[in-house]
Amino acid sequence: MSTLALAFDLGGTELRGALVERGGDVVARVSAPTLAVAGSEAVIGQIITLADMLLKEHPQAKVTGIGMCAPGPLDPKAGIVIGPPTLAGWHNVPLIDILSRQFGLPVRLENDANAAALGEWRFGAGRGTGSLVFVTVSTGIGGGVIADGHIYHGRRGLAAEIGHMTITGEGDRCFCGALGCFEAVASGTALGRRATRLTAPGDGSLLRRLSNNGDVSARHVVEAARTGDAAARHLVEAEAKWLGIGFTNLLHLYSPDLIVMGGGLSNGFDLLAPTIRATVEERAMQAYRDVPIVLAELGERAGLVGAASLILWEGEPGTALAMVQDDEPKTGAREVSQG
Numbered sequence: 001m002s003t004l005a006l007a008f009d010l011g012g013t014e015l016r017g018a019l020v021e022r023g024g025d026v027v028a029r030v031s032a033p034t035l036a037v038a039g040s041e042a043v044i045g046q047i048i049t050l051a052d053m054l055l056k057e058h059p060q061a062k063v064t065g066i067g068m069c070a071p072g073p074l075d076p077k078a079g080i081v082i083g084p085p086t087l088a089g090w091h092n093v094p095l096i097d098i099l100s101r102q103f104g105l106p107v108r109l110e111n112d113a114n115a116a117a118l119g120e121w122r123f124g125a126g127r128g129t130g131s132l133v134f135v136t137v138s139t140g141i142g143g144g145v146i147a148d149g150h151i152y153h154g155r156r157g158l159a160a161e162i163g164h165m166t167i168t169g170e171g172d173r174c175f176c177g178a179l180g181c182f183e184a185v186a187s188g189t190a191l192g193r194r195a196t197r198l199t200a201p202g203d204g205s206l207l208r209r210l211s212n213n214g215d216v217s218a219r220h221v222v223e224a225a226r227t228g229d230a231a232a233r234h235l236v237e238a239e240a241k242w243l244g245i246g247f248t249n250l251l252h253l254y255s256p257d258l259i260v261m262g263g264g265l266s267n268g269f270d271l272l273a274p275t276i277r278a279t280v281e282e283r284a285m286q287a288y289r290d291v292p293i294v295l296a297e298l299g300e301r302a303g304l305v306g307a308a309s310l311i312l313w314e315g316e317p318g319t320a321l322a323m324v325q326d327d328e329p330k331t332g333a334r335e336v337s338q339g
């Protein structure tokens, strides 16, 4: 069996683990609902349990390390989860220290959007590019930037918080407290909210029929737009304009070779793309207008395989030098960079 990494994607609702090969193939996977309200010790206990399950089922596996991704804010260099809003009781948790002591293996930590960007760059839609911006549009908007072959981290690993760039002076207040954040106007949540306001329970609209007269979600809007429903099509158009404005900013800021869109709303990418494109062409400076905007390829496994690559591709382009730690070479760890 080839060299593998243990990978974990710690989310607010689900904890997923996998054994991943160097080429990005997932050999085995496990998952559990995250004990998100139970505090960090309980969740770390879950990680250890899932890791033991994977290792027990694959006793032949040559595991060279553990790659983790978790919600930000986190400090990838120090290996500390600072305090994600979706996980109760996590406050400056030294996750790398804890797991490397537990398993005697090198551990790498990255925030989930950066890990997904890395996954798409190495194994998905961004293969072969030097720079890309990955944007995930679902409940919120997150992102990761690969700049000149490295994850762009910025101070304390906090770069690319693109959901909170201000793109307008109007709209609903963002959960962060500010007005006009990209996320507050362009996330799937924002789209669902607009659709809910546009319609009323019992009004007979397709949107309300799809939602059983409850709140309308972004998924309902996409579904209705596919059938040609005029209201839904207008909503999709408005949504795509906001996305196009945000993406134009990203082009000007990072000059990527590619923008990759993932997240729940990307299931409507084909409907959104023409207006995103038109908005970019209208707003971006000439030199940026031909940058492709494409659909992510890896779905929800982008973060897992990206996290695994922190171990399996260490020392190669994409590993920020700041993340390399002073691990003693462990048994097997030397094989990491061999093909």
Ligand SMILES: [Zn+2]
Pocket (backbone or CB within 6 Å): 163, 164, 174, 175, 176, 177, 178, 181, 183, 184
């Ligand atoms: Zn915000």
